Amino acid sequence: MDNSQNLQTLLVNLEQDVGYEKIRKYGRTYGFHNIYFRKQIWIKLLGIDQQLQYNESQKCLQHDQLLKDVNRSLNTISQIKNFKEIDQLRKCLMEVLDTIFSQHPNYSYYQGYHDVVSILILVLGVEQGYIAATYAAQNFFKDYLDQELATTITPQYLFIRNLLLRYSRDNSNQKLRQIMLIIEHPTCVIPWILTWFSHSLENINDICRIWDFLLCSKQSTILYVCAAFIAIHHDNIDVRNEDDLIGEFQEFFQNLNNKDRIQNLKLEMVLQLARTLETQYKFELICEQEHIQFSQKSIVYQHNFKSQLSYYYSLEQLENSIKNKVSRFMYGNQDIIINLGGIALSFLIQYCIIKK
Amino acid sequence: MSRQANSQDYDWLVKVIVIGDSGVGKTNILSQFCDAKFSITHMATLGVDFKIKTIDVDGKKLKLQIWDTAGQERFRNITKTYYKGAQGVILTYSVIDRQSFQNVDGWLRSIQENTNSNDVQLVLVGNKADMSAERQVTMEEGQKLSQQYNIPFFETSAKSNMNINESFHNLAQRIISTLCKMQANDDAPKLNLKQTEGKEKTKADGCC
Numbered sequence: 001m002d003n004s005q006n007l008q009t010l011l012v013n014l015e016q017d018v019g020y021e022k023i024r025k026y027g028r029t030y031g032f033h034n035i036y037f038r039k040q041i042w043i044k045l046l047g048i049d050q051q052l053q054y055n056e057s058q059k060c061l062q063h064d065q066l067l068k069d070v071n072r073s074l075n076t077i078s079q080i081k082n083f084k085e086i087d088q089l090r091k092c093l094m095e096v097l098d099t100i101f102s103q104h105p106n107y108s109y110y111q112g113y114h115d116v117v118s119i120l121i122l123v124l125g126v127e128q129g130y131i132a133a134t135y136a137a138q139n140f141f142k143d144y145l146d147q148e149l150a151t152t153i154t155p156q157y158l159f160i161r162n163l164l165l166r167y168s169r170d171n172s173n174q175k176l177r178q179i180m181l182i183i184e185h186p187t188c189v190i191p192w193i194l195t196w197f198s199h200s201l202e203n204i205n206d207i208c209r210i211w212d213f214l215l216c217s218k219q220s221t222i223l224y225v226c227a228a229f230i231a232i233h234h235d236n237i238d239v240r241n242e243d244d245l246i247g248e249f250q251e252f253f254q255n256l257n258n259k260d261r262i263q264n265l266k267l268e269m270v271l272q273l274a275r276t277l278e279t280q281y282k283f284e285l286i287c288e289q290e291h292i293q294f295s296q297k298s299i300v301y302q303h304n305f306k307s308q309l310s311y312y313y314s315l316e317q318l319e320n321s322i323k324n325k326v327s328r329f330m331y332g333n334q335d336i337i338i339n340l341g342g343i344a345l346s347f348l349i350q351y352c353i354i355k356k
Numbered sequence: 357m358s359r360q361a362n363s364q365d366y367d368w369l370v371k372v373i374v375i376g377d378s379g380v381g382k383t384n385i386l387s388q389f390c391d392a393k394f395s396i397t398h399m400a401t402l403g404v405d406f407k408i409k410t411i412d413v414d415g416k417k418l419k420l421q422i423w424d425t426a427g428q429e430r431f432r433n434i435t436k437t438y439y440k441g442a443q444g445v446i447l448t449y450s451v452i453d454r455q456s457f458q459n460v461d462g463w464l465r466s467i468q469e470n471t472n473s474n475d476v477q478l479v480l481v482g483n484k485a486d487m488s489a490e491r492q493v494t495m496e497e498g499q500k501l502s503q504q505y506n507i508p509f510f511e512t513s514a515k516s517n518m519n520i521n522e523s524f525h526n527l528a529q530r531i532i533s534t535l536c537k538m539q540a541n542d543d544a545p546k547l548n549l550k551q552t553e554g555k556e557k558t559k560a561d562g563c564c
Contacts, residue, residue: 065428068379068400075397111378111400111428150433153403185437190403199402243369247421250406 003030007037014044027216028275031209038123038208045215046135060101062109069114070094076257077122078202093118096130100137107137107145112194116141119198119207140219142299144194155292156193156223156300157186162290163227163281170280176234182245188253189226196222202257206267213271219305220283221274228273229253232266366410366419370531371441372524375463376448377456378427381483384514385448386424389524394515401426404438413528420444420528432466439470443534444527448481451511454492457482457501464505475538477530478507479523486513 010026013019023041032038060066070090080086096117101109116136121129137145143152161180168177180186191199197210214221230253237252239245252261283300286292299305374382383401387393390407405424410417423442425435447463449456460480467473482498485491495511502509508526512519 065378072397072399076399108430110430111426112402115399148433149430153434187403187434190434194402199399244408244421247406247408250404251408254405 003033004037007032007041011037011040014041020044024216027212028271031212035123038212039125039128042120042123042211042215043128043132046132047139048131048135055099058098058102060098061105062101063098065109065111066094066097066101066114069111070097073114074118076202077118077204079204080122089118089121092121092126092129096121096126096133099130100134104134104137110144110149110194112191112199113137113141113145115195115198119204119211122204123208139299139305140214141194143295143297147295147297151295152298153190153193155287155294157189158290159220159223159283159286159292160189160227160230161186162286162292163223163277164230166281166286167227167231167277173231175239176231178239179234179237179245179249182242183249186230186249186253188250189230191254192226192229193222197225197256200256201265206265209267210271213274218278218283219302220300221278223283224274224277225270228270228277231273231277232270233262236261366417368416368532368535369419369421370443370528370535372420372422372444372446372527372531373438373442374422374424374446374448375435375466376427376446376481377450377453377459380427380448380450380453380456381514382427382446382448383424385446385481385483385512385520385523386422388514388517388520390422392517394517400428403431403434409524411525411528413525413532416532418528418532420524436466436470439467442471442476444531445471445476445478446481446523446527447478447507448483449493449498450484451482451493451495451498452484452487452490457493457497460501475534477527477534478505479527480505480507480509481519481523482509482511483514485511485518486516 006026010019010023014023024045026032027041027045032041070093073093074080074086074089080089093114097109097114100117101107117129117133120132120136123129124132161183164176164180167173168180196207196214198207201207201210210225213225233253237245238248241248256262256265287294294300297304374386376382378400383398383405384394386405386407387395387398390409401424403426407422407424408420409422410419412418423438425431425438445467447460447467449460451457464478467476467478480498480502482493482495485495498509498511508530510519510523510526512523514520
């Protein structure tokens with residue numbers, strides 16, 4: 001079966017609200033390929049279970065700020081180069097944002113949320129994009145819209161730094177370790193976290209692939225993707241001059257579209273490493289050991305995250321299954337296993353010789 | 357942060373931050389100064405961006421590490437961490453946005469609260485001066501405000517590259533002058549000690 005047939009089969013199950021586990025596994029491993037599939041699957045993964053009336057509203061209180069940001073948005077997406085198209089999309093984006101923030105005055109707009117809504121409109125269309133953006137605001141991006149930004153962002157980049165310090169130590173990656181010991185505040189990840197990379201990448205297919213992955217994952221997965229991105233690409237950073245390292249690090253990662261610096265995003269490698277990091281370095285454990293604290297209301301804690309809870313429980317069950325536990329044990333103790341295997345083999349050879 | 361280099365490609369290494377309301381043209385000012393580029397497609401800055409530029413001032417090579425900060429109020433507590441250790445500030449408003457001019461007072465308070473303001477040099481910049489039809493703030497108002505706070509003032513246009521280099525050079529000259537004064541106030545052994553301390557502190561502080 002090719003990818004389309006596979007996805008079609010999975011979609012049939014999804015129509016009946018079953019088969020989430022399979023579709024999420026597929027989304028993490030392969031992604032959903034094109035807009036046709038994404039349109040149907042993202043709606044489900046965002047947890048949309050009702051139709052919201054889309055009526056264009058009056059200007060919201062944050063209209064002026066929205067206008068400034070919308071008027072300089074969308075033109076970095078490589079697939080949209082027609083000015084007329086950009087103009088029309090901006091008009092739609094402005095209307096959707098005005099509607100969301102006038103209907104939810106408790107949300108405080110942050111620069112970057114307009115990038116999130118842009119992607120949803122581009123993939124799902126205006127009306128579905130509006131519903132999806134409202135659901136995304138209530139679930140995935142809730143922290144940033146209803147909490148103080150520094151309070152919610154700072155622990156996230158501290159987590160990423162600690163994760164990379166552990167990973168570089170365990171893998172004897174001296175260069176990465178040296179970088180992360182100096183970079184105490186990896187603030188280049190802020191737009192990655194706030195917009196799920198939609199502010200930082202120009203190819204919508206790359207953005208959507210990351211979104212496929214994140215919509216099929218846990219709330220904290222974005223932090224593992226950020227860490228994996230740094231781990232995969234850090235090799236090109238010039239660490240010779242320590243005075244310049246903080247600036248060099250920021251400059252390198254603040255513009256991911258600079259082909260002189262990053263020729264190939266190596267996205268599948270990044271996502272593969274994110275999966276590995278997620279398995280090896282548990283979110284709660286690092287937070288506890290490094291005293292990284294999020295707000296009690298934060299959606300990084302699963303009990304505060306409402307979307308698709310049933311799936312999350314099944315994901316946890318899957319992670320704790322015996323098969324996975326065995327493979328994790330073998331991965332973590334591969335040196336011992338190889339040694340034991342060697343000893344057993346030498347005994348076997350000796351036994352054969354004696355028997356002969 | 358300021359450091360006198362030995363056998364490197366610069367004489368002084370200094371930190372400058374660019375602050376001001378959202379949409380006043382901070383990123384374009386920096387692009388014009390560092391890369392001689394102006395773009396109508398610049399997206400909003402989320403958090404901070406960084407650029408580097410080495411300039412000659414009075415025969416000295418000054419390496420500027422410039423941090424471009426997000427203007428939206430919601431990012432204020434994140435960007436404030438970058439004030440620490442800054443020796444120069446480009447405080448920007450837009451001449452076509454009266455509110456951004458009225459908010460200059462607030463930005464100045466923020467500098468006072470988060471820096472050692474005696475050692476920090478400022479330049480007040482009224483950007484987008486090429487857009488005369490949409491002007492909401494006169495040059496006289498800008499001058500009056502700058503005199504009130506005793507800060508050098510430039511009306512600039514990142515689009516037409518008007519007064520961009522002048523603003524940065526004015527700032528750079530005053531930073532060097534402050535650094536030289538600080539150097540002269542210290543005797544030689546003290547100076548050496550201070551510079552070593554500075555280097556170690558930068559490492560420990562990490563970000564800024």
